[in-house]
Each structure stands twice: as structure tokens, then as C-alpha cells.
């Protein structure tokens with residue numbers, strides 16, 4: 105079996121059993137350290153609810169991120185309010201960490217709006233992006249604009265291991281390097297691009313590709329929220345200081361299927377999933393916080409209770425969303441709708 109598991113060259117601050125590895129001071133105060141756990145617990149609870157909502161016919165399709173909470177929350181937490189996130193389609197946990205309205209976000213998966221209904225500019229979170237790797241180009245374009253405008257902010261693009269095989273990734277990385285734009289290229293290497301394993305995607309570790317373009321590439325244990333935070337923070341500071349891009353390869357795993365339309369048992373072994381379950385990012389961090397005396401069991405229980413109540417509210421709001429006005433089916437597709445369509449539409453609405 106191929107190995108996508110943790111390796112020695114990864115940055116890591118907390119071992120899978122929750123014990124500290126070297127210096128765990130990443131510059132966060134205890135309130136922030138607790139907030140990271142709270143966000144990850146919320147994210148997981150909502151992710152599981154979304155799976156249930158899809159099975160109950162309340163969402164059309166949903167891409168779960170269970171197992172990737174630390175990669176997303178740790179990286180999003182390292183950004184400032186002016187920085188801009190360019191997500192793919194699996195970044196609901198990052199959206200939660202950025203304070204995006206999740207009911208508006210889930211309108212995408214419910215099909216009640218043409219994308220997420222949140223305001224991308226206000227949220228500093230671009231629309232959900234399904235075409236693989238195109239958001240990396242958008243991020244570099246935004247970052248070039250930010251550099252020219254001198255606003256001192258950076259862009260962070262999320263993408264998967266599979267996206268690194270797309271031309272868009274390479275074009276964006278090259279342009280980012282040549283123009284030294286303030287961008288963080290954040291790859292969540294979860295070992296699979298639907299049913300295609302990493303070994304069929306690249307012959308070298310993804311992080312090493314950065315050297316070919318001329319900027320640093322760093323591998324981090326994507327299930328260690330503190331390590332993810334620390335390497336992203338360093339990349340953000342580098343970008344803001346005008347030193348250009350960084351590629352981060354966060355080694356992680358998606359515990360669930362690719363989407364609710366996928367049967368992952370068709371292509372991956374149950375032992376592999378079990379091995380990664382034992383590397384659970386939330387359990388690891390919970391143990392670390394308890395061991396360091398930063399939280400007690402009652403804080404963990406309160407996080408879970410709060411997440412439960414929040415998710416109940418989200419469920420009520422999402423299931424109350426009605427269909428959009430029917431004419432929106434055509435309203436945004438044409439500047440001038442063809443006569444065949446307008447005739448059909450008139451017949452339909454007159455009927």
C-alpha cells in the first residue's frame with residue numbers, strides 16, 4: 105500500500121498522541137489556543153450535519169472535509185482581516201474560521217442560489233470554486249492587484265493534491281514567483297483526487313515543486329493545527345513583507361468520501377482510513393490542550409454543546425430556504441435571451 109502518512113521532513117509541533125514536539129509556542133495566547141479547538145469542533149459537527157442533510161434530500165451534493173479540520177482552521181486563523189481567501193469546494197471549515205455566514209455558504213449546496221450567497225468582498229472569501237485549480241490563478245491575480253495597490257494584504261489559495269497536476273497551478277505559481285506577489289499557495293494533500301492516488305499525481309513531494317519556480321516550499325503535518333498555523337503565519341508575514349509566495353503542503357486525509365456522490369470503498373482500503381482515524385486532528389489537539397492545562401474537560405464539553413446548539417440553528421435556517429424565483433433560471437445566463445427561450449418562458453408563465 106502506498107504511504108501518504110506523516111514523514112520525517114514535515115514541520116510538526118504536536119505528536120499524534122498530543123505530546124509537544126520541541127517548541128510549541130507559536131505566538132498565540134491561551135484564548136486563541138482555545139478558539140482553535142472551538143472552531144474545529146464546530147466545523148466537524150457541521151460537516152457531519154451536512155452529510156446527514158444531503159442524505160435527507162436537503163442538500164444536493166456535499167464534499168465532506170472530516171480529517172482536514174486542522175489544515176483549514178489552522179491556516180485560516182493565520183490570516184488578517186484584509187487578507188483574501190480563494191477556496192476550492194471543500195473549505196467550509198476555513199469559511200467557519202473566517203466568519204463567513206454558513207447558511208449563506210450552504211445555499212450553494214442546497215442549490216438555492218447560483219453560488220454561496222455571502223458577499224465575497226465583505227467576507228474576504230471568494231465564491232466556492234469547483235473547476236479544479238482555477239482559484240489559484242484568481243488568487244495570484246488578486247495578489248498582484250494588492251501589490252500594485254500597496255494595501256499590505258495577501259491572498260491564500262486552497263487547493264488539493266490533484267490540483268497540482270493542472271496547468272493552472274503551474275502557470276499561477278510561475279507568475280506569482282516572477283512578479284513576487286503576496287500569495288500563499290496552500291495545498292491540502294489528502295492523498296487522493298477522487299479515486300486517483302497521490303502516487304499517480306506526482307513523482308516528487310508537492311512542496312518540492314516550489315524550488316523550480318523560485319520560492320520556498322514547506323511540508324507540514326496537516327493534522328497538527330499549531331504547526332499549520334505557524335507555517336502559514338510565517339508565509340503570510342513573508343508575503344506581506346514583499347518577499348513573494350510560499351507553497352505549503354499540508355499532509356492530511358479526508359476520512360469521508362470525495363463527495364456524497366462517491367463510494368470511496370471502491371478504491372481505498374479500510375486499513376488506510378483506520379490508520380488516519382488514529383491521527384485525528386481534533387483528538388490530538390484536545391489531548392495537547394488538556395495535557396498542557398490550557399483547558400479542562402468542562403471546556404471541551406462546553407465546545408461540543410455549543411456546536412450542537414449552533415448546528416441545530418443552521419439546520420433550521422438551511423431547511424427553511426425556499427427555491428429561488430423561477431426566472432432566475434434564465435435571468436443570469438443571457439444578456440439577450442434567444443427568442444425560442446423567451447417564447448417558451450412566456451408559455452410556461454402564462455399557463
Ligand SMILES: Cc1ncc(C[n+]2csc(CCOP(=O)(O)OP(=O)(O)O)c2C)c(N)n1
Nearest residue numbers: 194234235236264265266267294296297298
Ligand atoms: C477542471 C476540472 N477537472 C475535473 C473536475 C472534476 N473533479 C472535481 S474534484 C476532482 C479531484 C480534486 O482532487 P484534489 O485537488 O486532490 O482535491 P480534493 O477533492 O482531494 O479536495 C476532480 C477531478 C473538476 N471539477 N474540474
Ligand SMILES: [Mg+2]
Nearest residue numbers: 264265296297
Ligand atoms: Mg486530494
